[in-house]
Amino acid sequence: MRIRAITTGQIIPFLNKNESILSFMQENLENFSNFIKELTNAFDKIGISVQTKRFCSQPIFSYGNRLFYERNLNKTLVEIQDQLIFLQSMFKDYEMDYFACCMMLADQIHELGIFERLLLDEVPNFIKNTNIFFTSLPVASSREGINISALKSGASIIKHLSEPDPFKNLNFCVSANVGPNFPFFPAAYHHSEKPTFSLALEMADEVNDAIKNSTNLKEAQHNMLAKFNQIYDDITKICEKTSRNFGIEFKGIDLSPAPFPEIDKSIGTAIEELGIEYFGANGTLTGVALIKNAIPVNKEKVIGFSGFFQPVLEDYIISKRLAEDKFNLDSLLLYSTICGAGLDVIPLPGDITKQELFYILLDLCTISIRLNKPLTARLMPIPGRNAGDPVEFEFEYFAPSKIIDFRRLTGEKKDDIFNRNEKFLKFL
Numbered sequence: 303m304r305i306r307a308i309t310t311g312q313i314i315p316f317l318n319k320n321e322s323i324l325s326f327m328q329e330n331l332e333n334f335s336n337f338i339k340e341l342t343n344a345f346d347k348i349g350i351s352v353q354t355k356r357f358c359s360q361p362i363f364s365y366g367n368r369l370f371y372e373r374n375l376n377k378t379l380v381e382i383q384d385q386l387i388f389l390q391s392m393f394k395d396y397e398m399d400y401f402a403c404c405m406m407l408a409d410q411i412h413e414l415g416i417f418e419r420l421l422l423d424e425v426p427n428f429i430k431n432t433n434i435f436f437t438s439l440p441v442a443s444s445r446e447g448i449n450i451s452a453l454k455s456g457a458s459i460i461k462h463l464s465e466p467d468p469f470k471n472l473n474f475c476v477s478a479n480v481g482p483n484f485p486f487f488p489a490a491y492h493h494s495e496k497p498t499f500s501l502a503l504e505m506a507d508e509v510n511d512a513i514k515n516s517t518n519l520k521e522a523q524h525n526m527l528a529k530f531n532q533i534y535d536d537i538t539k540i541c542e543k544t545s546r547n548f549g550i551e552f553k554g555i556d557l558s559p560a561p562f563p564e565i566d567k568s569i570g571t572a573i574e575e576l577g578i579e580y581f582g583a584n585g586t587l588t589g590v591a592l593i594k595n596a597i598p599v600n601k602e603k604v605i606g607f608s609g610f611f612q613p614v615l616e617d618y619i620i621s622k623r624l625a626e627d628k629f630n631l632d633s634l635l636l637y638s639t640i641c642g643a644g645l646d647v648i649p650l651p652g653d654i655t656k657q658e659l660f661y662i663l664l665d666l667c668t669i670s671i672r673l674n675k676p677l678t679a680r681l682m683p684i685p686g687r688n689a690g691d692p693v694e695f696e697f698e699y700f701a702p703s704k705i706i707d708f709r710r711l712t713g714e715k716k717d718d719i720f721n722r723n724e725k726f727l728k729f730l
Contacts, residue, residue: 303533305345305352306504306560309485310334310550311492314359314403317369317381320388330497331396337499337548344540353504354399358490362437363406363421375417379424383431390432402436404477404491408452409443412726422455426462429473436488442478442667444674447728453667454720457659464652464683469695472647475680476663478670483553484606486560486643489678499545500553500605501537506561506569506617508533509593513575519592522576526596530557538603556606557597558642561617563701569593569611570619581620582629590640607676609642614703615682615695616647621703625692631662631708638669644677649693649705652685657720658711659683664719671729 312330315323334357342352362382363370370378393401405425406418414422422439429435439456442448456476463470475488482493485502492498512529516522537555545552561569570581573589594610612634614620623629631648638644644666663679670677684693687705694702715721 303505303508306502307354307356307485308338309356309490309500311358311498335396337550341544357398357401358492359403360492361404361406386428386432386435390434400434402487402490404438404440408441408449409446414451425459429470436473438475438477438488440477440480444671448667450724450727453663457656460659460681461656465685468682468684471682475678477678478667479676485556496551498551498553501555505559507567509559509572513572523596530597554603554605557604557608558611560611563618565618568617568619570617580628581623582633590637594640607642611643612641613646614648615700618701621701625704631706645679648681650683651689651705652683652687654683660720
């Protein structure tokens with residue numbers, strides 16, 4: 303087990319002069335830096351390493367920031383790009399590995415104006431011109447519904463990010479029902495005047511150990527629950543003590559057991575250890591539910607997704623079973639009805655259209671709204687590759703696999719939801 307991320311949060315005065323931002327941020331970043339060092343040392347003492355240090359801020363665009371309306375729109379977009387590069391340099395100076403903020407809370411905007419559209423058009427450039435910046439586009443919530451216009455923009459962003467380097471889609475997701483203080487990237491964002499932090503865990507290995515030490519499903523569930531409770535208690539105690547010393551509010555822990563691409567650290571291994579023949583077979587959904595339901599969600603500091611993760615390329619067994627044709631995109635959508643993050647790092651054919659991406663995203667948002675659960679989609683079209691072709695990145699957190707299959711559109715229907723002037727969808 304490792305701490306996947308210590309994710310700190312603080313507002314950033316976007317569109318102010320860089321000197322003002324630096325002055326505002328320096329004292330806070332110094333405090334965060336000292337805090338993270340002390341927290342990391344405390345975890346080291348109990349044998350838990352910290353993988354990354356991250357920072358997130360409020361949405362870049364909000365109606366509350368009048369500076370968005372007081373200047374030329376094109377100049378404002380250029381200034382945002384320059385500030386992201388400036389912020390990247392500043393965060394590196396304070397040894398932050400990554401930083402994130404969502405573009406806007408599009409689920410709360412029922413009609414995108416010209417600036418919102420122009421801003422979303424620039425997202426691929428924001429990501430391509432930086433290397434530690436992550437962002438997301440929250441397009442749906444149970445309370446508001448689905449912003450269809452923003453969903454189309456999300457599909458367009460994914461398509462544009464796929465070329466020339468499809469790896470850039472690692473830094474972007476479309477999200478539904480995701481609030482502030484989720485520690486996992488790219489979905490993380492901050493929404494408070496107070497500095498905060500939360501934790502993301504990499505602990506699929508702990509789930510595997512709990513299952514291997516069980517003789518039946520009942521015992522496996524109790525062993526997993528005991529393990530989650532133990533980890534929660536040990537980590538919470540350290541976080542609450544350390545946070546008081548620095549005046550940083552501890553929001554909580556996302557208990558989702560994130561995997562790593564090794565067999566013993568694979569959540570796909572856990573599914574198969576439960577007695578399912580292979581990940582993707584009938585029965586997999588039951589395995590997902592067994593793991594999800596063992597995560598204690600009634601504790602004060604359990605936050606975020608706190609569910610089953612199925613990041614295809616980040617998981618050794620799941621990526622291997624995809625390469626063996628054991629499941630397809632519909633399988634992952636089914637598991638999303640129970641799992642945590644949804645569709646994560648899914649390799650798709652390079653010729654997938656914006657329209658096809660839109661409908662995948664629409665289905666995921668519908669699941670999120672109807673079940674009132676947070677879900678994200680981080681989709682990775684691979685140029686020049688078709689369903690069934692091998693895919694491999696030179697990235698230690700990805701395993702080799704192949705391009706997933708899905709049901710293609712014919713393109714014959716010209717008056718479908720994508721082509722109509724639909725702007726917002728709210729279920730009755």
